[in-house]
Amino acid sequence: MKVKFKIRRCDPIRTGRCEPYLQAYTVEVTEGMTVLEALIEIAAGEDPTLAFRKSCRSAICGSCAMTINGFPKLSCNTQVLPEWRKRGEMLIEPLRNHPVLKDLIVDQTPFWKKMDKVTPYLTPKDEGPAEKCYLISRQEARMIDRSQKCIMCGCCNAACNSLDIDSNFIAPAASAKAWRFVGDVREGQLRKRLERLSDEHGVWDCVRCIHCTQYCPKDVAPLEAIERLRSRAMAEGVMENEGAIHVSALVDSVKRVGRLDEAAMTFKTLGFLRSLGMIPFGLKMEIHGKMPHPIIFPAIEGIDEVKKIYEVVEKRAKKRRKKKKRG
Amino acid sequence: MAELNYAYYPGCASQAITKESNETTRRVSELLDIGLHDMPRANCCGAGLITDYSYELSLALNARIFAQAEAMGMDIMTICSTCLMVMNTANRDLKNDPALLKEINKIIGDVGLKYSGGVNIKQLLWVLAEDYGLERLKKKIKKPINWLKVAPFYGCHSLRPSDALGFDDPEKPWSLEATISALGGEVVEYGGKTKCCGFQVDLVAEDTAVEMTGTRLLDAKANGADCMVTPCPFCHINLDNYQGMAEKKLSQKISMPVFHLSQLVGLALGLDADQLGLGRHLVSPEGILKGT
Secondary structure, X not given: OEEEEEEEEOOHHHHOOOOOEEEEEEEEOOOOOEHHHHHHHHXXXXXXXXXXXXXXOOOOOOOOEEEEOOEEEEHHHOEHHHXXXXXXXXXXXXXXXXXXXXXXXXXXXHHHHHHHHOOOOOOEOOOOOOOOOOOOOHHHHHHHHHHHOOOOOOHHHHHXXXXXXXXXXXXXXXXXXXXXXXXXXXXXXXXXXXXXXXXXXXHHHOOOOOHHHHHOOOOOOHHHHHHHHHHHHHHOOOOOOHHHHHHHHHHHHHHHHOOOOHHHHHHHHXXXXXXXXXXXXXXXXXXXXXXXXXXXXXXOOOHHHHHHHHHHHXXXXXXXXXXXXXX | OOOEEEEEEOOOHHHOOOHHHHHHHHHHHHHHOEEEEEOOOOOOOOOOHHHHHOHHHHHHHHHHHHHHHHHHOOEEEEOOHHHHHHHHHHHHHHHHOHHHXXXXXXXXXXXXXXXXXXXXXXEHHHHHHHHHHHHHXXXXXXXXXXXXXXXXXXXXXXXXXXXXXXXXXXXXXXXXXXXXXXXXXXXXOOHHHHOOOOHHHOOOOHHHHXXXXXXXXXXXXXXXXXXXXXOOHHHHHHHHHOHHHHHHHHOOOOOOOEEEHHHHHHHHOOOOOXXXXXXXXXXXXXXXXXXX
């Protein structure tokens, strides 16, 4: 079957500017053929100037990530015909949120810079027991299992909605890598790492759009890593940032009344001074009947059950911490 | 008793800041004879934020909600995409891991509750598009919204993570477009329809949130939309309430009215502006309703 590929190309190295244009190629596609195989065929025959990265062809090296019909995928494990049947076209573009070097090849420098920022190696407390190496339980290893599966392909960063707006955002790939070490029981610089990760443009700036987890080809689930980093930061008492304050305001609100008390949460998150700045907006909301009542906020029926659940969960967490200390 | 019955979970936002969404959903459900059964004991799902604090607490609080619906013998219907995502994610994990379900049952067992994994969580959009059926909806329409060009805005949590939600396709979603068409409206295609409104960082990284909201609004506008529709109250807060801030930040006039899904359905069912609670919007839809 003949399939038309539209490929977004540009050559900033030669021309000095990135002026993307679409070029169409027709490829004879057979069942099971991957997008990468189709690109190789184009480059081998019709157009040897078409540039793209590839290496292992088995979804292990992470080189061939690109935007396929609008979403980041590895071209080596995406088959042409299912995509074609579903979407009715084959639009191939370079990864988003990355500068383009040529055609489908992107500059990975910003990606690696973010990786460097999270100190992507273990900084252990000590050398471990002299007579034997560190023993890690299966459960402890499982905590960081998913983060270890990352192949650095960049799909998550390409899909990240926060990174699209704020290029300084730490972004999902480096966050997952950060959890790889924060979640490692041998790590010695926990607090320092969590403080840095909680800085501006850090893990609290994630908008939870869930694109990273949806489009990771290796099931790394970067959002889960971000959630674990946030939990760990709060557990370690790294609270000097609006993200953690915001979360603890909701945790308190649900414990107190069983639901989200918007006025109290805004006030707690922003603090007194910044809340004053919200007054004009608040007045506009008040005119439209949108201001939640700042004082009276009735609790749900059965709030005692909710309080009891908090108590039980807190007790269990305490018990686990004690056990860990003893261990 | 109605033919379709749900344990109704409007979510926190729709009981306060966006209560027009809850009120309209009740009116629309009555007109369509969809039975909504209140859950006055239901707690907040945690909006993902409690997951940031403690996943165990998040699971236990959600299991408490599920146990109530299970006792009512009904699936849950929500009108909040974030509740939908949080509850379905918790439900996925509890259903896939019997040991985890047992542990969480130990916690809620302390308050006399038990969840056995038998509840499904849906949102109004899914109920209309699948359980009720759009052909049936078409027959109920009194005033087709055929003068409106509507940009669908799903909101992240209506589409992802797809393995937990199990409805629609995040790469080629259909349910919101099909609903707009069934109501008689013209669907406006644009790149931002499956992207994020920025709500989760409104108070944490306001610059990012406001710029993201503005980008989505301008995207819909550039593609010719008269208005937008969203199934999510949090998206509505950003797209409507934060629109003024977005205009300032991006130095562009936007003036894009944004409807809750229930309001667009209600409009086609013949409800008036008061019944739809349109006066509660910061961006007035008055100008585009003149055709009614």
